[in-house]
Amino acid sequence: MDTCSPKQLNTMKDLTLRQQEILTFIEHYEWRNGYWPSIREIQEKFNFKSTNAVMGHLRALERKEVIERIPGQARTFRINRPDAPEMNEIPEDATEVVDIPVMGDIAAGYPDRVEPAGEIGRLQVDIASAGYSSRRRSFALQVRGDSMVDAEIYEGDMVVIEPRDPHDGDIVAALIDGETTLKRYMKKGNEPPYLKAENKFYPELYPINELTVQGVAKAVVRSL
């Protein structure tokens, strides 16, 4: 633990491959399930024959201050993410911000299979303005195409989707022809609902059934 080459510090990123895998699994598990994994669940995931294999890694992660734990208590983790560097004064009209990891791959239907693709980057979103209500299981989609330009949503933007039933006028993520696209959900009175592209050059209407809508767009995020 000495080493002491001047620049060498435990800067959070000198994790072993194995340690990184463990960490990723823990974070991912929590996202999928809403609660943290137990030691033995981690053990099982990595086919360890002993819980102590997990313990070793957790101790390492704790030593490197990547995670925090409450000794003796079940399924209690805390992930330490790096802080932004300190700088100038914070404006008074600033609002608090959410940290959103953008993960590279996700399983088709998020059940089990999530291999450590790791995160592509992190987005930070002001939560109050994003209007989240669902704590987890929201996800982001990257916009392809120009079908929503009239709503000022452009190619490459990230759209935060919250799974829930749409109301008239909502922008929704809809599964059409096996692909997820953004459309505006329209439902007037007792008429059957339909989906509509927000581009005057795409005056298409789409039929809709129960399973088409995957969620409602809550916010647009454009990374700069």
Added chain:
Amino acid sequence: MDTCSPKQLNTMKDLTLRQQEILTFIEHYEWRNGYWPSIREIQEKFNFKSTNAVMGHLRALERKEVIERIPGQARTFRINRPDAPEMNEIPEDATEVVDIPVMGDIAAGYPDRVEPAGEIGRLQVDIASAGYSSRRRSFALQVRGDSMVDAEIYEGDMVVIEPRDPHDGDIVAALIDGETTLKRYMKKGNEPPYLKAENKFYPELYPINELTVQGVAKAVVRSL
């Protein structure tokens, strides 16, 4: 200014006062700590003499489908939000999103730990102790004016600012005339840097000094 409070979102009508209290505590606890409470922690909070008092309420909440639990497993809850039915299917190209619940009105600073004392506090939550505590020095600004329309940033958008040193071409939050505004930071070669509005009708250049730049815009968020 909507405070992103957890309990307001599920206005459970058929819940007893006591059940509502329990539910609120569970949500609040998870909020503060990043993991769920154990039965006995709930018991202690309400000064029950028996864990079975808690069990009764939890069973009731389950029966009313307000919460879900995994039998026999510790600290595993799932809150059924009224407006969020079970997700249909997650698109394959979805990216993962984790959000942190954030209380609204702590904009002016980063308050120290505010314990809800005996009460089920509704006002302020210690973000720092939340599981995801992260780059909490970042902040968001709401855009006023049209000085950045050419960068497709419109009035009302939220811009996420990360406090750090700018590079050429970055969009920055700058303190000009006592007000924080968005400008593009320009620095070519050895010439002194300057700030520039992204609107062809505002061809202004602003002098810059060390303290002007408060941070770099990382993302634009538009609430839908």
Added chain:
DNA sequence: CTTGACAATGGACACTTGTTCACCTAAACA
């Protein structure tokens, strides 16, 4: 009065889960 929902007590039991001790292997140093 009876019934049923709601609220709570007290104690006991068994599974879940974190933790630890002893011991092993392989690679990296120095």
Added chain:
DNA sequence: TGTTTAGGTGAACAAGTGTCCATTGTCAAG
């Protein structure tokens, strides 16, 4: 060559924790 570090096995223990039993009391509705 010994020493350290990362990674792992195996078994066992104790605390954390969910669960269930039997009982008591209140209160509103039928």
